[in-house]
Amino acid sequence: MPAVSFQEVAKTYTGPRGRFQALSGVSFDIEQGEFFGLLGPNGAGKTTLISILAGLTRASAGRVTVMGHDVREDYAAARKALGIVPQELVFDPFFSVRETLRIQSGYFGVRNNDAWIDELLENLGLADKAQANMRQLSGGMKRRVLVAQALVHRPPVIVLDEPTAGVDVELRQTLWAFIARLNRAGHTVLLTTHYLEEAEALCHRIGMLKQGRLVALDRTAELLRGMASTMLRFKTDHALPAALEPQARVTGRIVQLKAHDATEVEQLLAALRSAQVPIEDLEIGRADLEDVFLEIMQGGALAEASA
Incomplete structure:
Protein backbone atom coordinates (compact mmCIF):
# COMPACT_ATOMS: atom_id res chain seq x y z
CA MET A 1 0.00 0.00 0.00
CA ARG A 225 22.06 10.26 -15.39
CA GLY A 226 19.65 11.13 -18.20
CA MET A 227 21.27 14.57 -18.36
CA ALA A 228 24.83 13.24 -18.63
CA SER A 229 26.30 16.34 -20.21
CA THR A 230 29.27 18.30 -18.90
CA MET A 231 28.72 21.82 -17.57
CA LEU A 232 31.28 24.56 -18.09
CA ARG A 233 30.96 27.16 -15.32
CA PHE A 234 32.87 30.44 -15.03
CA LYS A 235 32.56 34.10 -14.10
CA THR A 236 32.91 37.05 -16.44
CA ASP A 237 31.98 40.74 -16.64
CA HIS A 238 31.97 40.75 -20.44
CA ALA A 239 29.29 39.94 -23.00
CA LEU A 240 29.41 36.49 -24.54
CA PRO A 241 29.91 35.93 -28.26
CA ALA A 242 26.60 36.03 -30.12
CA ALA A 243 26.96 32.36 -31.08
CA LEU A 244 27.11 31.27 -27.44
CA GLU A 245 24.37 33.48 -25.97
CA PRO A 246 21.39 31.25 -26.90
CA GLN A 247 22.85 28.21 -25.11
CA ALA A 248 24.22 30.02 -22.04
CA ARG A 249 22.59 30.22 -18.62
CA VAL A 250 23.67 33.47 -17.00
CA THR A 251 23.14 34.32 -13.32
CA GLY A 252 24.76 37.64 -12.53
CA ARG A 253 28.47 37.12 -13.30
CA ILE A 254 28.15 33.33 -13.43
CA VAL A 255 27.85 31.69 -16.84
CA GLN A 256 27.05 28.03 -17.49
CA LEU A 257 27.47 26.35 -20.85
CA LYS A 258 26.55 22.76 -21.69
CA ALA A 259 29.07 20.54 -23.46
CA HIS A 260 28.67 16.89 -24.40
CA ASP A 261 32.36 15.91 -24.46
CA ALA A 262 35.92 17.19 -24.12
CA THR A 263 36.04 18.30 -27.76
CA GLU A 264 33.03 20.55 -27.25
CA VAL A 265 34.61 21.98 -24.09
CA GLU A 266 37.67 22.94 -26.15
CA GLN A 267 35.47 24.52 -28.82
CA LEU A 268 33.64 26.64 -26.22
CA LEU A 269 36.89 27.81 -24.63
CA ALA A 270 38.33 28.60 -28.08
CA ALA A 271 35.24 30.69 -28.91
CA LEU A 272 35.64 32.64 -25.67
CA ARG A 273 39.36 33.24 -26.34
CA SER A 274 38.66 34.31 -29.91
CA ALA A 275 36.09 36.86 -28.67
CA GLN A 276 38.58 38.04 -26.01
CA VAL A 277 36.19 37.27 -23.16
CA PRO A 278 38.20 37.06 -19.91
CA ILE A 279 36.94 34.38 -17.53
CA GLU A 280 37.51 33.64 -13.84
CA ASP A 281 36.99 30.63 -11.56
CA LEU A 282 36.58 28.14 -14.40
CA GLU A 283 34.98 24.82 -13.36
CA ILE A 284 34.08 21.76 -15.38
CA GLY A 285 31.50 19.51 -13.74
CA ARG A 286 28.48 17.32 -14.27
CA ALA A 287 24.95 18.58 -14.71
CA ASP A 288 22.96 19.04 -11.49
CA LEU A 289 19.24 18.92 -10.78
CA GLU A 290 18.82 22.57 -11.72
CA ASP A 291 20.15 21.77 -15.19
CA VAL A 292 17.74 18.83 -15.48
CA PHE A 293 14.84 20.98 -14.27
CA LEU A 294 15.50 23.74 -16.79
CA GLU A 295 15.91 21.24 -19.62
CA ILE A 296 12.54 19.67 -18.81
CA MET A 297 10.70 22.96 -18.26
CA GLN A 298 12.07 24.27 -21.57
CA GLY A 299 10.68 21.22 -23.34
CA GLY A 300 13.94 19.46 -24.20
CA ALA A 301 14.36 15.89 -25.30
CA LEU A 302 14.84 14.75 -21.72
CA ALA A 303 11.31 15.86 -20.86
CA GLU A 304 9.86 13.60 -23.54
CA ALA A 305 11.96 10.66 -22.43
CA SER A 306 11.11 11.14 -18.72
CA ALA A 307 7.40 11.63 -19.37
Whole structure:
Protein backbone atom coordinates (compact mmCIF):
# COMPACT_ATOMS: atom_id res chain seq x y z
CA MET A 1 0.00 0.00 0.00
CA PRO A 2 1.49 3.37 -1.01
CA ALA A 3 1.68 6.14 1.57
CA VAL A 4 0.09 8.60 -0.89
CA SER A 5 -1.64 7.83 -4.17
CA PHE A 6 -2.80 10.30 -6.83
CA GLN A 7 -4.98 8.69 -9.48
CA GLU A 8 -5.94 10.75 -12.57
CA VAL A 9 -6.33 13.90 -10.48
CA ALA A 10 -7.73 16.93 -12.30
CA LYS A 11 -8.78 20.35 -11.10
CA THR A 12 -10.61 23.00 -13.10
CA TYR A 13 -11.37 26.49 -11.80
CA THR A 14 -14.14 28.60 -13.31
CA GLY A 15 -13.94 32.38 -13.04
CA PRO A 16 -14.82 35.61 -14.84
CA ARG A 17 -12.21 34.84 -17.49
CA GLY A 18 -13.54 31.34 -18.10
CA ARG A 19 -12.20 27.91 -17.20
CA PHE A 20 -8.64 27.28 -16.03
CA GLN A 21 -7.20 23.76 -15.90
CA ALA A 22 -4.87 23.76 -12.87
CA LEU A 23 -4.28 19.97 -12.94
CA SER A 24 -4.82 17.48 -15.73
CA GLY A 25 -4.72 13.70 -15.18
CA VAL A 26 -1.93 13.64 -12.58
CA SER A 27 -1.14 10.08 -11.45
CA PHE A 28 1.69 8.79 -9.26
CA ASP A 29 2.28 6.96 -5.96
CA ILE A 30 4.61 7.79 -3.09
CA GLU A 31 5.80 4.69 -1.28
CA GLN A 32 5.95 4.36 2.50
CA GLY A 33 9.25 5.63 3.89
CA GLU A 34 10.09 7.51 0.70
CA PHE A 35 11.47 11.07 0.55
CA PHE A 36 9.71 12.45 -2.54
CA GLY A 37 10.28 15.81 -4.21
CA LEU A 38 7.54 17.57 -6.16
CA LEU A 39 9.04 20.29 -8.34
CA GLY A 40 7.73 22.80 -10.83
CA PRO A 41 7.67 26.51 -11.63
CA ASN A 42 5.17 28.88 -10.04
CA GLY A 43 1.68 28.07 -11.29
CA ALA A 44 2.53 24.48 -12.22
CA GLY A 45 -0.10 23.06 -9.83
CA LYS A 46 2.02 21.94 -6.85
CA THR A 47 0.06 23.82 -4.19
CA THR A 48 -3.25 22.83 -5.80
CA LEU A 49 -2.24 19.17 -5.61
CA ILE A 50 -1.22 19.51 -1.96
CA SER A 51 -4.46 21.36 -1.16
CA ILE A 52 -6.40 18.44 -2.63
CA LEU A 53 -4.29 16.03 -0.59
CA ALA A 54 -5.01 18.05 2.57
CA GLY A 55 -8.75 18.25 1.89
CA LEU A 56 -8.68 22.04 1.45
CA THR A 57 -9.63 21.80 -2.23
CA ARG A 58 -11.87 19.25 -3.93
CA ALA A 59 -10.58 17.66 -7.11
CA SER A 60 -12.73 17.96 -10.23
CA ALA A 61 -11.86 14.36 -11.07
CA GLY A 62 -9.68 11.52 -9.82
CA ARG A 63 -8.95 9.97 -6.45
CA VAL A 64 -6.39 10.68 -3.72
CA THR A 65 -5.57 8.40 -0.79
CA VAL A 66 -3.30 8.71 2.27
CA MET A 67 -2.23 5.41 3.85
CA GLY A 68 -5.16 3.81 2.04
CA HIS A 69 -7.74 6.36 3.25
CA ASP A 70 -9.64 8.34 0.62
CA VAL A 71 -9.26 12.07 1.34
CA ARG A 72 -12.97 12.64 0.60
CA GLU A 73 -14.73 9.49 1.77
CA ASP A 74 -12.52 8.83 4.80
CA TYR A 75 -11.29 12.35 5.44
CA ALA A 76 -10.84 12.08 9.22
CA ALA A 77 -8.40 9.15 8.99
CA ALA A 78 -6.66 10.68 5.97
CA ARG A 79 -6.05 13.99 7.74
CA LYS A 80 -4.84 12.28 10.90
CA ALA A 81 -2.20 10.50 8.80
CA LEU A 82 -0.93 13.84 7.43
CA GLY A 83 1.26 16.55 8.88
CA ILE A 84 1.43 19.60 6.60
CA VAL A 85 3.78 22.58 6.82
CA PRO A 86 2.16 25.31 4.67
CA GLN A 87 3.90 28.10 2.78
CA GLU A 88 2.09 30.86 4.68
CA LEU A 89 2.84 31.84 8.27
CA VAL A 90 -0.43 31.10 10.07
CA PHE A 91 -0.58 31.33 13.85
CA ASP A 92 -2.89 32.12 16.77
CA PRO A 93 -1.60 35.27 18.52
CA PHE A 94 -3.20 34.45 21.90
CA PHE A 95 -1.12 31.43 22.93
CA SER A 96 2.45 30.55 23.80
CA VAL A 97 4.46 28.08 21.72
CA ARG A 98 3.85 25.21 24.16
CA GLU A 99 0.13 25.99 24.39
CA THR A 100 -0.09 26.06 20.60
CA LEU A 101 1.41 22.58 20.36
CA ARG A 102 -0.81 21.21 23.14
CA ILE A 103 -3.91 22.55 21.37
CA GLN A 104 -2.73 21.06 18.08
CA SER A 105 -2.28 17.71 19.84
CA GLY A 106 -5.86 17.97 21.10
CA TYR A 107 -7.20 18.42 17.56
CA PHE A 108 -6.03 14.87 16.86
CA GLY A 109 -7.07 13.43 20.21
CA VAL A 110 -3.48 13.00 21.43
CA ARG A 111 -3.21 13.21 25.23
CA ASN A 112 -0.18 13.44 27.55
CA ASN A 113 2.02 14.57 24.68
CA ASP A 114 4.46 16.76 26.61
CA ALA A 115 7.46 14.44 26.18
CA TRP A 116 7.16 14.54 22.38
CA ILE A 117 6.48 18.29 22.47
CA ASP A 118 9.69 18.75 24.47
CA GLU A 119 11.60 16.70 21.88
CA LEU A 120 10.17 18.79 19.05
CA LEU A 121 11.06 22.04 20.81
CA GLU A 122 14.60 20.84 21.42
CA ASN A 123 15.21 19.53 17.91
CA LEU A 124 13.78 22.64 16.23
CA GLY A 125 15.65 25.11 18.42
CA LEU A 126 12.52 26.30 20.21
CA ALA A 127 13.23 25.11 23.77
CA ASP A 128 14.01 28.62 25.03
CA LYS A 129 10.85 29.97 23.34
CA ALA A 130 8.40 27.46 24.83
CA GLN A 131 6.65 30.03 27.03
CA ALA A 132 6.90 32.93 24.55
CA ASN A 133 3.73 34.26 22.94
CA MET A 134 3.53 33.55 19.22
CA ARG A 135 3.35 37.29 18.48
CA GLN A 136 6.80 37.76 20.00
CA LEU A 137 8.54 35.38 17.62
CA SER A 138 10.49 36.28 14.50
CA GLY A 139 9.35 34.97 11.12
CA GLY A 140 11.92 32.17 11.22
CA MET A 141 10.82 31.10 14.70
CA LYS A 142 7.16 31.11 13.64
CA ARG A 143 8.06 28.81 10.77
CA ARG A 144 9.76 26.43 13.22
CA VAL A 145 6.52 26.34 15.22
CA LEU A 146 4.60 25.47 12.01
CA VAL A 147 6.92 22.51 11.53
CA ALA A 148 6.38 21.43 15.14
CA GLN A 149 2.59 21.72 14.70
CA ALA A 150 2.73 19.47 11.64
CA LEU A 151 4.70 16.83 13.55
CA VAL A 152 3.06 17.02 16.97
CA HIS A 153 0.62 14.12 16.35
CA ARG A 154 3.38 11.93 14.83
CA PRO A 155 1.84 11.57 11.36
CA PRO A 156 3.23 8.82 9.10
CA VAL A 157 3.16 11.25 6.13
CA ILE A 158 4.83 14.67 6.34
CA VAL A 159 4.16 17.30 3.65
CA LEU A 160 6.56 20.24 3.45
CA ASP A 161 5.32 22.99 1.12
CA GLU A 162 8.26 25.38 0.58
CA PRO A 163 9.36 24.95 4.24
CA THR A 164 12.64 26.89 3.92
CA ALA A 165 11.42 29.83 1.84
CA GLY A 166 12.95 32.98 3.31
CA VAL A 167 14.54 31.32 6.35
CA ASP A 168 18.11 31.45 7.56
CA VAL A 169 20.81 28.85 7.01
CA GLU A 170 20.67 27.65 10.62
CA LEU A 171 16.99 26.76 10.39
CA ARG A 172 17.52 24.93 7.11
CA GLN A 173 20.26 22.78 8.58
CA THR A 174 18.29 22.13 11.79
CA LEU A 175 15.11 21.30 9.89
CA TRP A 176 16.71 18.96 7.37
CA ALA A 177 18.68 17.09 10.01
CA PHE A 178 15.48 16.46 11.99
CA ILE A 179 13.32 15.59 8.96
CA ALA A 180 16.00 13.23 7.63
CA ARG A 181 16.02 11.51 11.02
CA LEU A 182 12.23 11.09 10.91
CA ASN A 183 12.46 9.75 7.36
CA ARG A 184 15.04 7.16 8.44
CA ALA A 185 12.62 6.17 11.20
CA GLY A 186 9.99 5.35 8.56
CA HIS A 187 8.06 8.60 8.00
CA THR A 188 7.15 9.40 4.40
CA VAL A 189 8.09 12.92 3.30
CA LEU A 190 6.65 14.92 0.39
CA LEU A 191 8.64 18.09 -0.31
CA THR A 192 8.00 21.01 -2.64
CA THR A 193 10.81 23.50 -2.95
CA HIS A 194 12.42 25.98 -5.33
CA TYR A 195 15.82 25.23 -3.77
CA LEU A 196 16.78 22.45 -6.14
CA GLU A 197 20.03 21.66 -4.35
CA GLU A 198 17.87 20.64 -1.35
CA ALA A 199 15.77 18.33 -3.50
CA GLU A 200 18.86 16.78 -5.09
CA ALA A 201 20.46 16.13 -1.71
CA LEU A 202 17.36 14.85 0.11
CA CYS A 203 14.91 13.21 -2.28
CA HIS A 204 14.96 9.56 -3.33
CA ARG A 205 12.58 10.23 -6.21
CA ILE A 206 11.31 13.35 -7.96
CA GLY A 207 8.21 14.30 -9.92
CA MET A 208 7.98 17.47 -11.98
CA LEU A 209 4.82 19.37 -12.87
CA LYS A 210 4.46 21.74 -15.79
CA GLN A 211 1.21 23.53 -16.54
CA GLY A 212 -0.75 21.05 -14.44
CA ARG A 213 0.73 17.92 -16.02
CA LEU A 214 3.29 15.45 -14.73
CA VAL A 215 6.21 15.74 -17.18
CA ALA A 216 8.90 13.78 -15.31
CA LEU A 217 8.91 11.05 -12.66
CA ASP A 218 11.98 9.05 -11.74
CA ARG A 219 14.64 8.41 -9.14
CA THR A 220 16.87 11.43 -8.62
CA ALA A 221 19.96 9.53 -9.76
CA GLU A 222 18.23 8.43 -12.97
CA LEU A 223 17.14 11.98 -13.81
CA LEU A 224 20.70 13.18 -13.35
CA ARG A 225 22.06 10.26 -15.39
CA GLY A 226 19.65 11.13 -18.20
CA MET A 227 21.27 14.57 -18.36
CA ALA A 228 24.83 13.24 -18.63
CA SER A 229 26.30 16.34 -20.21
CA THR A 230 29.27 18.30 -18.90
CA MET A 231 28.72 21.82 -17.57
CA LEU A 232 31.28 24.56 -18.09
CA ARG A 233 30.96 27.16 -15.32
CA PHE A 234 32.87 30.44 -15.03
CA LYS A 235 32.56 34.10 -14.10
CA THR A 236 32.91 37.05 -16.44
CA ASP A 237 31.98 40.74 -16.64
CA HIS A 238 31.97 40.75 -20.44
CA ALA A 239 29.29 39.94 -23.00
CA LEU A 240 29.41 36.49 -24.54
CA PRO A 241 29.91 35.93 -28.26
CA ALA A 242 26.60 36.03 -30.12
CA ALA A 243 26.96 32.36 -31.08
CA LEU A 244 27.11 31.27 -27.44
CA GLU A 245 24.37 33.48 -25.97
CA PRO A 246 21.39 31.25 -26.90
CA GLN A 247 22.85 28.21 -25.11
CA ALA A 248 24.22 30.02 -22.04
CA ARG A 249 22.59 30.22 -18.62
CA VAL A 250 23.67 33.47 -17.00
CA THR A 251 23.14 34.32 -13.32
CA GLY A 252 24.76 37.64 -12.53
CA ARG A 253 28.47 37.12 -13.30
CA ILE A 254 28.15 33.33 -13.43
CA VAL A 255 27.85 31.69 -16.84
CA GLN A 256 27.05 28.03 -17.49
CA LEU A 257 27.47 26.35 -20.85
CA LYS A 258 26.55 22.76 -21.69
CA ALA A 259 29.07 20.54 -23.46
CA HIS A 260 28.67 16.89 -24.40
CA ASP A 261 32.36 15.91 -24.46
CA ALA A 262 35.92 17.19 -24.12
CA THR A 263 36.04 18.30 -27.76
CA GLU A 264 33.03 20.55 -27.25
CA VAL A 265 34.61 21.98 -24.09
CA GLU A 266 37.67 22.94 -26.15
CA GLN A 267 35.47 24.52 -28.82
CA LEU A 268 33.64 26.64 -26.22
CA LEU A 269 36.89 27.81 -24.63
CA ALA A 270 38.33 28.60 -28.08
CA ALA A 271 35.24 30.69 -28.91
CA LEU A 272 35.64 32.64 -25.67
CA ARG A 273 39.36 33.24 -26.34
CA SER A 274 38.66 34.31 -29.91
CA ALA A 275 36.09 36.86 -28.67
CA GLN A 276 38.58 38.04 -26.01
CA VAL A 277 36.19 37.27 -23.16
CA PRO A 278 38.20 37.06 -19.91
CA ILE A 279 36.94 34.38 -17.53
CA GLU A 280 37.51 33.64 -13.84
CA ASP A 281 36.99 30.63 -11.56
CA LEU A 282 36.58 28.14 -14.40
CA GLU A 283 34.98 24.82 -13.36
CA ILE A 284 34.08 21.76 -15.38
CA GLY A 285 31.50 19.51 -13.74
CA ARG A 286 28.48 17.32 -14.27
CA ALA A 287 24.95 18.58 -14.71
CA ASP A 288 22.96 19.04 -11.49
CA LEU A 289 19.24 18.92 -10.78
CA GLU A 290 18.82 22.57 -11.72
CA ASP A 291 20.15 21.77 -15.19
CA VAL A 292 17.74 18.83 -15.48
CA PHE A 293 14.84 20.98 -14.27
CA LEU A 294 15.50 23.74 -16.79
CA GLU A 295 15.91 21.24 -19.62
CA ILE A 296 12.54 19.67 -18.81
CA MET A 297 10.70 22.96 -18.26
CA GLN A 298 12.07 24.27 -21.57
CA GLY A 299 10.68 21.22 -23.34
CA GLY A 300 13.94 19.46 -24.20
CA ALA A 301 14.36 15.89 -25.30
CA LEU A 302 14.84 14.75 -21.72
CA ALA A 303 11.31 15.86 -20.86
CA GLU A 304 9.86 13.60 -23.54
CA ALA A 305 11.96 10.66 -22.43
CA SER A 306 11.11 11.14 -18.72
CA ALA A 307 7.40 11.63 -19.37
